[in-house]
Amino acid sequence: MPAGLLTRFLGQLGALLGEQVRGWLHGLRGRLGRAWATRPAAARQGAILLCAALGLAGVASLVAQELQAARLPSPLDWRAAAALLARDARPGDAVVVAPPWLERARELAPHGLPVVAPSRLEGEPLPGVRRAWLLGAPEAPGGSAAAARVLLRQASATDARRLGGLEVLRADLGTPLLPLAVLADRAPAGAAVTARDLHGLAHRCLRLELTPQAPIELRFPAVPLGRMLQGQVELVGPETAPVQLRLLVDGEPLGAADLAGAGWRPFRFDTTTAAPGPRDLTLEASAPAGPRTLCLEALALP
Amino acid sequence: MTSRRPIALGWLAAALLAGLLLGGQAGLSAGEVSILEAGRAAAGLLTRAPLEPVTSARGLTALSERQRGPLLTEAVHGFAAEGGERIGLGAVRGARLGAAVAAALLAALVALVAFDLGGAPAALLAPALLFASPRGAAFALGLSRDLLGALFWLAAVAAFARSLEGETRLRRTRAGTWAGIMTGLAAAARPDLWTLVPLFACHWLLGRLHLAWLIRRAPRPLEEPPEEPPVDWATRLRRLPTGLAAAATVGPALAALATPWLWPDPLGRLWPALLSAHGAGQAAPVNPALLALAGLPGPVVLLFALGLGHSAQRLVRGLRHGDDRRARIGSLLLLAAGLPLALAALGLAPRQPGLGPIAPALPVLAVLGARALTAAAAVAWPARPRALAAGLAALLLAPGVRAAIGSFPHGRSAYGEPADGAPGAASRGWPRQEGGEAAVALLAELGRHAVPGARVAWIGVPAGAVERYRRAGLLRADLLDAPDASAADLAVVALETGRRDEEFAAWQELGSSHAEAGVYLDEVALAQLFARPGSWR
Numbered sequence: 087m088p089a090g091l092l093t094r095f096l097g098q099l100g101a102l103l104g105e106q107v108r109g110w111l112h113g114l115r116g117r118l119g120r121a122w123a124t125r126p127a128a129a130r131q132g133a134i135l136l137c138a139a140l141g142l143a144g145v146a147s148l149v150a151q152e153l154q155a156a157r158l159p160s161p162l163d164w165r166a167a168a169a170l171l172a173r174d175a176r177p178g179d180a181v182v183v184a185p186p187w188l189e190r191a192r193e194l195a196p197h198g199l200p201v202v203a204p205s206r207l208e209g210e211p212l213p214g215v216r217r218a219w220l221l222g223a224p225e226a227p228g229g230s231a232a233a234a235r236v237l238l239r240q241a242s243a244t245d246a247r248r249l250g251g252l253e254v255l256r257a258d259l260g261t262p263l264l265p266l267a268v269l270a271d272r273a274p275a276g277a278a279v280t281a282r283d284l285h286g287l288a289h290r291c292l293r294l295e296l297t298p299q300a301p302i303e304l305r306f307p308a309v310p311l312g313r314m315l316q317g318q319v320e321l322v323g324p325e326t327a328p329v330q331l332r333l334l335v336d337g338e339p340l341g342a343a344d345l346a347g348a349g350w351r352p353f354r355f356d357t358t359t360a361a362p363g364p365r366d367l368t369l370e371a372s373a374p375a376g377p378r379t380l381c382l383e384a385l386a387l388p
Numbered sequence: 389m390t391s392r393r394p395i396a397l398g399w400l401a402a403a404l405l406a407g408l409l410l411g412g413q414a415g416l417s418a419g420e421v422s423i424l425e426a427g428r429a430a431a432g433l434l435t436r437a438p439l440e441p442v443t444s445a446r447g448l449t450a451l452s453e454r455q456r457g458p459l460l461t462e463a464v465h466g467f468a469a470e471g472g473e474r475i476g477l478g479a480v481r482g483a484r485l486g487a488a489v490a491a492a493l494l495a496a497l498v499a500l501v502a503f504d505l506g507g508a509p510a511a512l513l514a515p516a517l518l519f520a521s522p523r524g525a526a527f528a529l530g531l532s533r534d535l536l537g538a539l540f541w542l543a544a545v546a547a548f549a550r551s552l553e554g555e556t557r558l559r560r561t562r563a564g565t566w567a568g569i570m571t572g573l574a575a576a577a578r579p580d581l582w583t584l585v586p587l588f589a590c591h592w593l594l595g596r597l598h599l600a601w602l603i604r605r606a607p608r609p610l611e612e613p614p615e616e617p618p619v620d621w622a623t624r625l626r627r628l629p630t631g632l633a634a635a636a637t638v639g640p641a642l643a644a645l646a647t648p649w650l651w652p653d654p655l656g657r658l659w660p661a662l663l664s665a666h667g668a669g670q671a672a673p674v675n676p677a678l679l680a681l682a683g684l685p686g687p688v689v690l691l692f693a694l695g696l697g698h699s700a701q702r703l704v705r706g707l708r709h710g711d712d713r714r715a716r717i718g719s720l721l722l723l724a725a726g727l728p729l730a731l732a733a734l735g736l737a738p739r740q741p742g743l744g745p746i747a748p749a750l751p752v753l754a755v756l757g758a759r760a761l762t763a764a765a766a767v768a769w770p771a772r773p774r775a776l777a778a779g780l781a782a783l784l785l786a787p788g789v790r791a792a793i794g795s796f797p798h799g800r801s802a803y804g805e806p807a808d809g810a811p812g813a814a815s816r817g818w819p820r821q822e823g824g825e826a827a828v829a830l831l832a833e834l835g836r837h838a839v840p841g842a843r844v845a846w847i848g849v850p851a852g853a854v855e856r857y858r859r860a861g862l863l864r865a866d867l868l869d870a871p872d873a874s875a876a877d878l879a880v881v882a883l884e885t886g887r888r889d890e891e892f893a894a895w896q897e898l899g900s901s902h903a904e905a906g907v908y909l910d911e912v913a914l915a916q917l918f919a920r921p922g923s924w925r
Contacts, residue, residue, distance in 0.1 A: 133767035137780055140690070140761070144783030147686045150805040151787055158811065158911045187814035189883070189913035192903035200901065226911070227808035228815020281892035288892035288901070 156251075157225040159188075163250035167221060168194040170247075170254060175199050178216035178262075182207065184223075184233035186286050191221050205286040207236045213385055216262045220255040265385035266310040269317075269369070274304055282320050282381045284350055291320065291381035294371055296329065301372030308364035309386055311335065315355040315367075317384030321348050327376030334368040335360040345380075357386070392503045395511045400496035403515070403528065407488025411529050412481030412860070414797035418823030419740070420531040421852035424483055426451055427466025430459050434467075445648065452649035456664040460576035460646040461533045464490075479859035487535060491528035494539040495519065498751045501546050505717075506759035509777045514758035516781070517691060518750055521788035522795045522802030523683040527743050527750075530800070534747035537578030541748035544570035544584050544635070545724040548591075551631035552716055561630050568634020572642025574748075579647070579665035580737055581748060585639055587727050588632045591720050598707070598715070665738075666731075672739035674818060677732035680746045682807040682818070685788040688757075689804065695756030696725060698763060725752040741819040742800060798826055798909045810912040817885045824849040824882035826907050826914035831857055833905040834917065835864040837925050838878055843870035847890045848882030849915075873897040877923035882915045894918060 126134065159167075171181065171194075179199060183191045186203035195201050204210055212218060220237055223229045234255055238244060241257035248254075270290040273279045281288040294302050315333060328346040332339060333355045341355035371380065416424075429451055437444040452459050465486040472482025495515040502514035519528050527535065544567050551564035567588070574581040625633075644650050650657050663669075667676075681689055699722050706714030731737045732745035743750060761784075765777035787805065795802040795810075801821045803813040814820060827849045834844070844867050846854050857863040870876035873894035881891045895901040895918060903916040904924045 130767055133764045134769075136694075136764050137768045137776060140687070140694075140764070140780050141783050143687050143690050144780070144786060147787035147805055148790070150686070151790065151809075154805060154809050154811075154910070185811070185815050187811065187820075187912045189903070189916065190906060190908055190911060192901065192913075192916060193906045195902070197900075197902050223911070227812035279896060281889075281896040283887045283889050283892055286888070288888075288895060290896060 154227070157223070157227070159223055159226075159249075159251035163252045164190060164194050166249040167191075167252050167254055168196075170249070171199060171219060172196045174256070175219065176217075178214065179219060180212060180215040180217075181219045181221055182212075182233060182237070183221050184230070185226065185228040187228075188221065188223055188226075202288075203286050204233075207233045210285060210287060211263045212259075213263045213265050213268070216259060216264070218257045218259060220253070220257065222253045222255065223251055224253055225251065263385075264388070266312050266388055267306075267386040269304075269306060269309075269367075269382070269384040269386075272306050272309065274306065277304060280381065282322075284318075284320070289318070289320075289381075289383050291383040293381050294379070296371055296373040296378045296380065298327075298374050298376060301370060304369045304371075306367040306369070309367040311357045311360055311362065311365050311367070311386050312388035313356075313358055314387050315357050315384055316353075316387055317382065318350050318352045319345055319383070320350045320381040321345060322379040322381060324348070325376055325378055327373045327378050329371060329373050329378050329380060331382075332370040334370065335365050337366070337368070390503075391508050392500065392511065395503060395508060396496040396499040399499045399511075399515045400492045403495035403519070404488055404492035407484065407491050407529060408477070408481065410525075410796070411484035411488055412478055413828075414526065414529050414799070415825030415828030416480065416483070416850065416853035416856060417530065417800065417821070417825040418850045418853075420483075420823075420825075421850040421856075422455075423462055423465050423531045423533075424469055424856075425852050426455055426459070426462040427464075427469060429466070430463040431466035431470055434463060445651075448648040449651065452647055456649070457579045457661065458576045458643060458646035459648065460573065461536050461578070464536065464577075465531050478861075479856040480862070481860075483856060484529060484531060487529060487531050490535045490539055491519070494528075494535065494542070494751060497539065497542055497546070498754055501542065501751075502755045502758050505721075505755060506762045509762040509765075509774055510755070510758040513761065513777070513781050514754045516785055517688060517757050518754040520785050520792060521685050521688055521804075522792045522799035523743050524688075524750075524788070524799075525792045525796070526799035526802075527747070532744060532747075533578040533738075534744040537574055537581050538747045538751050540570050540574035540577055541581055541584065541724070541728075542751040544574055545720065545752065548588055548629075548631040548635070549717055549720055551629060552720075553713060564630025564632075564634050565638070567631035568636075568638035569642065571635040571639035575639055575643035576646035578738070578748075579643065579661065580667075580731070582639065582643060582662075582665075583727060583731065585632075585635045587723050588629070588635050591716075591723055592629055592632050594719055595716065602710075666736045667739040670739040672735060674816075675733060676735065676737060676739050676745035677729055679741060679818060680732065680743050681804075682813070683743060683803050685791060685804045686806045687784040688788055689806070691757035691761060691784055692753040694764075695753055695758070695760040696722065698760035699725075699756050721752060721756060725749045725756060740822075742822055795909055797828070798907070798914060800825060801909045801912070801914055810910045814885070814912045820884055820912060820914055821882065824853065824915075826909075827880050827882045828853075828857065828862065829907040830880055830905055830915055830917050831862045834867065834878070834880070837904065838864065838867055838919075839923050839925060841866050841868065842877040842923050843868045843875060845870040845873045845876035845879040845894060847873070847879055847894055848884060849880055877920045879918045880915065881918065883913050 175196060181191055181195050181199060181201040183189060183203045186205055189203055192201045218237055220234055222234060224231055237255060237257040240259050242260035243258040245256040270279050270292055273292055278293040279290060280293045281290050296302060328344055331343045331353060333341050340360060343353040345351040433444045433447040468486030469483040472485030473479060477485060498515045498518055499511040503511035518524055547563050547567035547570055551560050551567055554560035554563055571584040574584055650661060699718050703715055703718035706718055728746055728749035737745040761780060762777045765780060766773040769776045791802060792799060801810055803809050807813055873879050874897045879894040879898060898918050898920045900918055900921060904919045905917040906913055907915040
């Protein structure tokens with residue numbers, strides 16, 4: 087008996103609810119119909135949509151500004167990175183920034199810790215660097231993981247950490263390029279040492295002004311030689327005259343290179359034939375066909 | 389009385405006041421220094437001209453040859469800078485007096501033209517659209533051929549429009565003469581703006597073509613019309629609009645008058661002068677029009693595009709409904725906005741970073757954009773059009789105003805959010821600044837920390853700018869200029885894209901690559917200061 091009453095009650099309730107919902111739907115349909123009948127003209131609809139789009143564009147622009155600021159490292163992130171470098175960096179370390187415009191690092195890195203901002207890291211040797219600290223902003227515009235990938239490939243051990251908008255990756259280079267000697271450091275008296283740009287990296291080099299009448303001979307006493315003498319020459323200026331380089335070890339010719347064109351030109355002399363140890367090195371540069379200015383970077387490699 | 393003049397005067401006063409207040413804080417770029425140095429020489433020669441006409445003429449010819457163009461911009465800014473300094477505005481603020489006046493006049497003119505086209509709301513909005521962004525504000529504050537060029541371009545177009553629709557012949561003639569004079573002044577301020585003459589000619593020809601088309605479409609009368617008497621040349625010439633005739637005669641004459649280099653051999657030097665005016669020999673790794681538009685906030689560019697679209701729509705409607713006035717003015721405005729954009733995109737405008745290449749189009753675009761916005765608001769909400777337009781304008785201008793405040797005084801380094809701002813531009817290798825102006829923000833630090841009598845090498849910072857900073861008291865008096873980094877204790881480096889040999893050589897000479905101070909915009913380094921050990925306290 088109670089079950090029957092309950093069934094009838096629920097049935098009545100369902101019917102009432104259904105009627106109510108049908109009433110609502112009917113009313114809504116009527117209201118929508120009236121709204122459609124009295125809708126604005128097409129031109130006004132277009133203008134309303136256009137105004138809405140313009141308003142949205144303004145809001146989107148403000149949001150984009152906020153998001154862009156959030157993708158950049160904050161002053162706190164920079165302070166944290168500076169503290170980390172001050173605590174953990176040691177001789178033989180260098181800071182690599184990516185993207186290269188992130189050069190606030192030059193201001194915040196401890197004194198004496200080199201900071202490099204290469205436009206590309208692939209194929210760029212970092213002479214004298216045992217550990218590279220990558221300060222990156224991968225989420226910033228132009229930020230990418232390319233520099234990190236290059237360092238990870240070369241690293242024997244790594245330590246990565248996130249400092250807000252900055253990503254700090256310490257890469258212990260597996261096979262660091264540790265020259266036995268850098269000729270720019272042993273420049274004889276009178277030779278000008280400067281630094282030139284290659285892919286955003288400063289290359290210290292000897293600046294030589296050659297004329298056809300006056301070849302230049304540079305002597306470097308007691309240079310520790312290893313496997314090879316490797317380097318590159320930047321041929322500066324619009325002139326086209328070729329340049330000849332000759333290397334003499336203890337007065338004996340060891341190799342020669344002919345360089346032409348403009349820009350950086352690599353060279354490599356095999357020094358394994360010379361007895362290892364400190365040797366007197368002579369570099370002869372000449373430009374018989376015309377005047378030429380060049381910058382010579384050379385490293386004695388083990 | 390309508391609100392036309394009060395709005396224009398209000399904009400004039402506001403722009404002048406802003407220019408005078410803010411003009412002393414932004415750094416001087418290489419281009420500005422070049423204008424100031426040539427301007428000082430031009431002003432001196434012109435002042436002496438009544439007493440020594442031959443010497444002055446020779447001097448002006450040499451100066452014009454060096455600048456490879458007319459001297460109007462230089463002379464105007466030279467006199468204004470001299471006056472500004474004499475009335476006590478200082479060496480930097482005073483130097484920018486001419487720019488402040490030009491920007492004020494441009495703001496007022498934009499408001500007047502916008503009022504005529506779109507009423508008071510458009511007049512209130514249009515100058516804001518032009519100046520309320522980092523680059524727009526920098527455009528108004530900086531000395532350039534572009535600001536004066538944009539002012540005279542808009543004035544010439546407005547006068548030409550009046551010459552087409554004046555009620556009386558006298559008014560049309562007067563307006564046409566003004567169009568010619570303004571064309572000449574525009575070409576004398578920025579020589580590539582001689583293109584106003586072909587613009588007016590093109591507009592007239594389009595009108596003639598439209599007329600011919602209407603006549604062809606008109607139903608032919610049943611009877612043969614009586615034969616028309618032959619038309620003589622004088623009558624044909626009278627059909628030419630006065631504005632076009634004046635622009636084609638007075639314009640080149642004024643431009644030639646302002647270019648003394650042309651005087652000895654006008655025909656022989658015309659072609660090199662034109663080539664130079666259109667950017668021949670200037671390197672532009674990125675399309676100048678793209679670079680200029682990327683420097684503006686997204687909503688402003690959107691509104692400019694909307695303005696062009698709205699104008700094109702009005703033109704089509706005008707043609708369809710036979711509304712000659714609407715078609716005439718619409719086509720003139722479209723040509724006036726489109727031609728500089730097209731020339732810049734084709735690399736035929738001066739190829740420089742910043743808004744310069746498209747500068748003449750900007751005031752016209754601002755007017756069209758403001759008119760389009762007010763028109764859309766009026767249609768969308770007829771009961772409250774002004775409230776809707778004001779709300780939308782606030783939303784659309786807010787990003788630009790916010791960025792302008794945030795980036796000041798480095799507005800010339802700012803880029804819009806569609807280009808990902810300054811970081812996005814730096815990542816693409818786009819210019820970080822126009823010519824060493826960001827270094828001004830290092831001067832306070834330099835004054836606080838440099839050891840007494842330190843010698844400073846300025847790398848990428850124009851020497852003329854340093855001299856003005858010193859005279860303005862922004863640079864400590866005891867600091868000396870070093871001829872190069874080898875003789876320097878400190879080096880201030882304005883950072884740019886491209887090779888950095890000088891900076892790296894300075895590190896080598898100073899024995900340090902540690903930056904002691906720097907200027908950054910959205911983390912992009914614009915200038916840094918390096919010191920020899922012991923030279924920085």
